[in-house]
Amino acid sequence: MNYEKVLIGISGSIGAVEIHSYLTEIQNRFNCSINIIMTESAKRIVNPDSLKYFIDGYIFENMFDANSDFKIPHVHLPNWADVLIILPATANIIGKIANGIADDLLSTTAMAAACPVVIVPNTNEHMYNRQAVQRNIQALKEDSYIFIEPEGEGVQLSTKKKIKGAMPSPKELVSQLEGMILHA
Ligand SMILES: Cc1cc2nc3c(=O)[nH]c(=O)nc-3n(C[C@H](O)[C@H](O)[C@H](O)COP(=O)(O)O)c2cc1C
Numbered sequence: 357m358n359y360e361k362v363l364i365g366i367s368g369s370i371g372a373v374e375i376h377s378y379l380t381e382i383q384n385r386f387n388c389s390i391n392i393i394m395t396e397s398a399k400r401i402v403n404p405d406s407l408k409y410f411i412d413g414y415i416f417e418n419m420f421d422a423n424s425d426f427k428i429p430h431v432h433l434p435n436w437a438d439v440l441i442i443l444p445a446t447a448n449i450i451g452k453i454a455n456g457i458a459d460d461l462l463s464t465t466a467m468a469a470a471c472p473v474v475i476v477p478n479t480n481e482h483m484y485n486r487q488a489v490q491r492n493i494q495a496l497k498e499d500s501y502i503f504i505e506p507e508g509e510g511v512q513l514s515t516k517k518k519i520k521g522a523m524p525s526p527k528e529l530v531s532q533l534e535g536m537i538l539h540a
Pocket residue numbers: 366367368369370371395396397398445446447448449478479480483
């Protein structure tokens with residue numbers, strides 16, 4: 357098994373400024389096709405136009421952003437994908453998915469997905485430790501959503517400090533994805 361078709365959901369975390377490195381690492385390892393969904397906040401943090409040079413697929417910016425390959429994006433994108441990876445995942449998108457809220461393309465797609473959904477949180481440490489966020493993470497784990505987090509602590513982009521809640525590096529993320537494939 358391999359991930360040949362990867363759907364990446366980018367939410368509005370500061371970690372999105374590094375998404376180019378993650379896209380390159382995932383593509384190099386899996387030699388996969390990539391489509392992207394971006395939330396409104398993600399588009400304020402990283403310019404969608406800059407991402408199209410890193411992938412062979414499309415960038416979907418809202419629920420009605422259809423094209424001839426994906427006429428109903430929240431249905432047809434997860435049907436196409438081997439895996440949906442929410443990278444980076446905000447506290448907000450985690451909360452929405454955990455509570456059944458489907459009010460934008462990314463949350464609706466996560467809800468409609470039959471493929472595995474991998475969530476890669478990136479929040480500051482206080483946010484991550486909030487009971488509400490921890491409750492939502494726990495609920496999603498019980499609902500079979502897969503979380504990828506660094507071994508121990510990750511590096512916070514703005515301070516370079518090691519904190520809980522930061523994303524794994526691109527290499528660590530890909531090696532954890534490989535581990536998932538091996539154990540599937
Ligand atoms: C510059 C900036 C950086 C942010 N970084 C984060 C972050 O790393 N993690 C997080 O959970 N929220 C972060 N936020 C807050 C989210 O953008 C906000 O909660 C938003 O509603 C998330 O929407 P989304 O989940 O639809 O993308 C940040 C906001 C700004 C303005």
